[in-house]
Amino acid sequence: xxxxxxxxxxxxxxxxxxxxxxxxxxxxxxxxxxxxxxxxxxxxxxxxxxxxxxxxxxxxxxxxxxxxxxxxxxxxxxxxxxxxxxxxxxxxxxxxxxxxxxxxxxxxxxxxxxxxxxxxxxxxxxxxxxxxxxxxxxxxxxxxxxxxxxxxxxxxxxxxxxxxxxxxxxxxxxxxxxxxxxxxxxxxxxxxxxxxxxxxxxxxxxxxxxxxxxxxxxxxxxxxxxxxxxxxxxxxxxxxxxxxxxxxxxxxxxxxxxxxxxxxxxxxxxxxxxxxxxxxxxxxxxxxxxxxxxxxxxxxxxxxxxxxxxxxxxxxxxxxxxxxxxx
Amino acid sequence: xxxxxxxxxxxxxxxxxxxxxxxxxxxxxxxxxxxxxxxxxxxxxxxxxxxxxxxxxxxxxxxxxxxxxxxxxxxxxxxxxxxxxxxxxxxxxxxxxxxxxxxxxxxxxxxxxxxxxxxxxxxxxxxxxxxxxxxxxxxxxxxxxxxxxxxxxxxxxxxxxxxxxxxxxxxxxxxxxxxxxxxxxxxxxxxxxxxxxxxxxxxxxxxxxxxxxxxxxxxxxxxxxxxxxxxxxxxxxxxxxxxxxxxxxxxxxxxxxxxxxxxxxxxxxxxxxxxxxxxxxxxxxxxxxxxxxxxxxxxxxxxxxxxxxxxxxxxxxx
Numbered sequence: 001x002x003x004x005x006x007x008x009x010x011x012x013x014x015x016x017x018x019x020x021x022x023x024x025x026x027x028x029x030x031x032x033x034x035x036x037x038x039x040x041x042x043x044x045x046x047x048x049x050x051x052x053x054x055x056x057x058x059x060x061x062x063x064x065x066x067x068x069x070x071x072x073x074x075x076x077x078x079x080x081x082x083x084x085x086x087x088x089x090x091x092x093x094x095x096x097x098x099x100x101x102x103x104x105x106x107x108x109x110x111x112x113x114x115x116x117x118x119x120x121x122x123x124x125x126x127x128x129x130x131x132x133x134x135x136x137x138x139x140x141x142x143x144x145x146x147x148x149x150x151x152x153x154x155x156x157x158x159x160x161x162x163x164x165x166x167x168x169x170x171x172x173x174x175x176x177x178x179x180x181x182x183x184x185x186x187x188x189x190x191x192x193x194x195x196x197x198x199x200x201x202x203x204x205x206x207x208x209x210x211x212x213x214x215x216x217x218x219x220x221x222x223x224x225x226x227x228x229x230x231x232x233x234x235x236x237x238x239x240x241x242x243x244x245x246x247x248x249x250x251x252x253x254x255x256x257x258x259x260x261x262x263x264x265x266x267x268x269x270x271x272x273x274x275x276x277x278x279x280x281x282x283x284x285x286x287x288x289x290x291x292x293x294x295x296x297x298x299x300x301x302x303x304x305x306x307x308x309x310x311x312x313x314x315x316x317x318x319x320x321x322x323x324x325x326x327x
Numbered sequence: 328x329x330x331x332x333x334x335x336x337x338x339x340x341x342x343x344x345x346x347x348x349x350x351x352x353x354x355x356x357x358x359x360x361x362x363x364x365x366x367x368x369x370x371x372x373x374x375x376x377x378x379x380x381x382x383x384x385x386x387x388x389x390x391x392x393x394x395x396x397x398x399x400x401x402x403x404x405x406x407x408x409x410x411x412x413x414x415x416x417x418x419x420x421x422x423x424x425x426x427x428x429x430x431x432x433x434x435x436x437x438x439x440x441x442x443x444x445x446x447x448x449x450x451x452x453x454x455x456x457x458x459x460x461x462x463x464x465x466x467x468x469x470x471x472x473x474x475x476x477x478x479x480x481x482x483x484x485x486x487x488x489x490x491x492x493x494x495x496x497x498x499x500x501x502x503x504x505x506x507x508x509x510x511x512x513x514x515x516x517x518x519x520x521x522x523x524x525x526x527x528x529x530x531x532x533x534x535x536x537x538x539x540x541x542x543x544x545x546x547x548x549x550x551x552x553x554x555x556x557x558x559x560x561x562x563x564x565x566x567x568x569x570x571x572x573x574x575x576x577x578x579x580x581x582x583x584x585x586x587x588x589x590x591x592x593x594x595x596x597x598x599x600x601x602x603x604x605x606x607x608x609x610x611x612x613x614x615x616x617x618x619x620x621x622x623x624x625x626x627x628x629x630x631x632x633x634x635x636x637x638x639x640x641x642x643x644x645x
Contacts, residue, residue, distance in 0.1 A: 113350030
C-alpha cells in the first residue's frame with residue numbers, strides 16, 4: 001500500500017490495492033478507490049465481493065493485502081472506534097429469537113456503548129420513526145420480512161452513526177415495502193445527512209437513492225462514478241412508430257449514425273442515437289423519405305442495461321487481452 | 328392545552344432525532360450480552376422445572392441441617408415429637424443426619440451438595456446450550472454482536488458470564504447459604520474455625536464454573552442444536568463415567584482410566600478444595616488429583632482454543 005495522503009484522511013473511504021482471499025479463492029482483487037461522504041451504491045451480481053468488502057470496511061475481516069482508511073481510521077487498527085461510527089445492517093436476519101423488537105434495538109444500543117436507559121429510550125424513538133411503533137413489543141419471530149428489514153435498519157441507526165453500511169436492504173421485500181425502504185434511506189441521506197454505502201444487486205435501488213456508484217464484478221472494481229454521470233454514459237434510445245416504406249428511411253438513419261436495435265417489421269423500431277442527436281432530425285428524415293412518423297418515445301438504457309453492457313464490454317476486453325497475450 | 332401539546336409532539340416523534348451522548352467502553356457490553364442470554368434461558372419452562380428440583384435438594388439440606396441442630400438440643404430427651412409423624416429418639420435422628428446424610432456442616436456436606444446440584448446443573452446446561460450460544464450460530468446472530476464495537480472476547484465473556492451466573496445460582500450460592508445457616512445455628516466460632524470450608528466452597532464453585540462453562544460454550548457452538556448437544560453431554564458425563572467405572576472398578580485397570588470421567592475429575596478437585604477425607608478404599612481407585620487437574624486444564628484450554636477459532640463474524644464456507 002502506498003503512503004497515506006491527506007486526501008485519504010479526508011475521504012470517507014479510501015482503499016488502496018485491497019485484496020482478500022478465502023483460502024485459494026480470491027474474493028477481492030486489487031481494489032482501490034476513494035469516496036467522499038455521500039450516498040454510494042455498491043453494485044454487483046451475487047459473488048462479486050460486495051459483502052466481503054463491507055466486512056473489511058467494518059473491520060470484521062482483515063484484508064489479505066493492501067489496506068485503506070475508513071472515516072480516518074486505518075483498516076485493522078482501532079476497529080472498535082471505527083465500528084462505533086458505523087451502523088451496519090447485515091443481509092442475513094441476524095435476529096435473536098425470544099427477544100422483542102424494542103429489546104433487540106436497545107441491546108444493539110448497549111452493545112454500541114450507550115448507557116442502558118438511553119439505549120432503551122432511543123430504541124423506542126427509532127422504532128417509532130421507522131413506523132414499527134405498534135410492533136415493538138412483539139417477539140422477533142412474529143415479524144414479517146419487511147418489518148425485519150426495518151428492524152435491522154433500526155438497530156443500525158440506534159446510536160445515530162454518521163455512516164451506514166447497508167447490505168441488501170431491500171432483499172425479500174415486496175414492491176411497496178421496497179419503495180418505502182428506499183424512500184426512508186433517501187430521507188436519511190438527504191435530510192439527516194447520513195452517509196451510506198448501499199450494497200445491492202438491484203440497480204433500481206442505486207438509481208433511486210445514490211449519487212455515486214461503484215460496480216464490482218468478480219472481486220474487481222469495474223466502474224466508479226456519479227450515478228448522473230453514469231447515466232450520461234448510457235445510450236439514448238427511442239422507440240419509433242412509422243407508417244410507409246421504411247427501408248430507405250432506415251438506411252438514411254444508419255448513415256446518420258443511428259443504430260437500429262430492433263425492427264418488428266410492423267412499423268415499430270427501437271433505435272440508439274449518437275451523442276448530440278436532436279429529436280427533430282427524425283422528423284426531417286421521415287419527411288425526406290415520405291414516411292409518416294406516428295409516435296416517438298424515449299426508451300433510454302436504464303442502469304441495469306448499462307451495468308450488463310459494462311460487464312459484457314469488460315468481459316470482451318478481457319478475452320481480447322487474453323487472446324492477444326496468448327499470441 | 329395538554330391535548331394541543333401532545334398533538335404537537337406526535338409528528339415530532341415521527342422525525343429522526345440525533346443522539347449526542349457519551350459511549351461506554353466495549354467491556355460494558357459484556358453484561359448486556361449475559362443478561363439477554365439469561366433472559367432467553369428464563370423464558371423456558373424446562374429451566375424452571377429443573378430449577379425447582381434443584382431447589383428441593385437445597386431445601387432438603389437446609390431443613391436437614393436445621394433438624395440436626397434442633398435434635399442436638401434435644402439429646403437429653405429419650406423421645407421427641409416429630410410434628411405429625413410420631414415420636415422419635417433424638418439420638419437416632421442425629422445419627423441419621425450425621426451418619427447417613429452427612430449433614431453436619433462439614434466438608435462432606437458441601438461436597439455432597441455440590442455433587443447432587445451438579446447433576447441438575449448438567450441437565451439444564453445440556454438443554455440450554457443451544458439457547459445460550461448455539462442459536463447465535465444457527466440463526467446468524469453472531470454478526471449482530473460482532474459488528475458492534477466489541478471483540479470476540481467480550482462476546483465470549485458475556486456468554487460465559489451467563490453460564491457462570493446460572494451455575495453459581497444453582498451450586499455455590501446455595502452452598503454458601505448452607506454454610507451461613509450452620510454457623511448461625513451452631514456458633515459464630517464456626518465461621519472462624521471452618522473458614523477453610525468457605526474457601527473450599529468458592530474453590531469448588533470456580534472449578535465447576537470454569538470447566539462446565541468452557542465445555543458448554545465449545546460443544547454448543549460446535550453442535551448448535553439441542554438434541555446433538557444432549558447426546559454429547561450424555562456421552563461425556565454418563566457413558567464415559569460408566570466406561571471408567573467398568574474399566575477401573577470392574578476390570579481392575581489402572582485408576583488413571585478414571586481420568587476419562589470428567590465429572591469424577593471435577594469432583595476430585597472439588598473434594599481437594601474442601602479437603603474431604605476420603606476412605607483408603609476409595610482413594611485406591613482414584614487417579615492422583617494432579618492428573619485430574621491436568622486433564623481438566625487441558626480440556627478447558629482446548630475448548631478455549633476452539634472457541635477463539637470458531638467465534639467469527641464471517642462464516643467461511645468452502
